[in-house]
Amino acid sequence: MQFQFLGTGNAAQVPCYGCRCPACERAMNVTTFRRGPCSAKIQVGEKNILIDAGHTNLTERFPVGTINTILLTHYHMDHVQGLFPLRWGKATPIPVIGPDDKEGCDDLFKHPGMLHFLPAPECFKPLYLLGIEITPVPLNHSKPTVGYFFNDGESSLAYLTDTLGLPEKTMDFLQQQRPDIVIIDCSSPPKPNPRNHNTLNEALDIIEHLAPQKGYLTHISHELDAFLLSANYPLPDNVIVAADNEKIDTTENMT
Ligand SMILES: [Zn+2]
Ligand SMILES: [Zn+2]
Ligand SMILES: [Zn+2]
Numbered sequence: 001m002q003f004q005f006l007g008t009g010n011a012a013q014v015p016c017y018g019c020r021c022p023a024c025e026r027a028m029n030v031t032t033f034r035r036g037p038c039s040a041k042i043q044v045g046e047k048n049i050l051i052d053a054g055h056t057n058l059t060e061r062f063p064v065g066t067i068n069t070i071l072l073t074h075y076h077m078d079h080v081q082g083l084f085p086l087r088w089g090k091a092t093p094i095p096v097i098g099p100d101d102k103e104g105c106d107d108l109f110k111h112p113g114m115l116h117f118l119p120a121p122e123c124f125k126p127l128y129l130l131g132i133e134i135t136p137v138p139l140n141h142s143k144p145t146v147g148y149f150f151n152d153g154e155s156s157l158a159y160l161t162d163t164l165g166l167p168e169k170t171m172d173f174l175q176q177q178r179p180d181i182v183i184i185d186c187s188s189p190p191k192p193n194p195r196n197h198n199t200l201n202e203a204l205d206i207i208e209h210l211a212p213q214k215g216y217l218t219h220i221s222h223e224l225d226a227f228l229l230s231a232n233y234p235l236p237d238n239v240i241v242a243a244d245n246e247k248i249d250t251t252e253n254m255t
Pocket of ligand 1: 016019020021022023024025222223
């Protein structure tokens with residue numbers, strides 16, 4: 001499995017419009033610190049499985065025929081806004097799989113264009129794409145949201161955003177599966193009474209419970225970047241703050 005982060009930011013992205021904090025200044029000056037809408041891809045040969053569609057230039061990034069399927073975590077705008085221009089394309093329909101959400105986002109279901117929205121798969125029941133077993137798992141968010149557990153027989157990866165903590169069933173399932181890689185929503189620095197998204201506290205707690213070889217933080221706000229810049233906050237050795245375009249070769253993580 002070749003996994004790549006396409007975006008690692010929260011809805012505001014980094015730099016945040018008009019902000020002059022150290023993280024935003026840094027991202028203005030050095031493009032590698034910028035964070036686009038939280039999304040990723042898994043590549044198998046010439047084909048890609050997209051995880052969310054927040055980038056609005058998917059039509060430029062992915063030539064016709066290179067998107068096998070789009071997996072959606074949920075229908076918040078920062079995760080689906082790229083579907084709005086893509087849907088009016090003239091190409092073979094692209095299957096879209098997402099959580100059971102009758103509303104979707106705006107008029108996507110009413111006017112899907114070349115997007116083929118498939119019935120929502122049942123959680124904890126695997127589906128198979130490009131030889132990869134993919135299991136949707138429920139998450140805790142303000143809209144119906146699922147994470148995905150990927151297993152290609154050699155290595156495994158859990159992609160878990162957007163969420164605050166994990167539902168007990170999801171935690172149990174993942175503890176049994178023991179993913180090699182865990183990618184987790186970590187939207188903000190530690191703060192009291194978080195809502196809808198993990199702070200650093202919940203994210204590190206989940207990584208500790210799942211004990212992967214590597215845990216990656218994503219859906220990152222400029223506040224978290226600024227916090228990590230200013231605070232001498234030691235992260236555990238197996239925890240990595242993800243960056244846009246960063247790749248994970250999951251086979252390297254085999255023990
Ligand atoms: Zn800022
Ligand atoms: Zn969301
Ligand atoms: Zn989000």
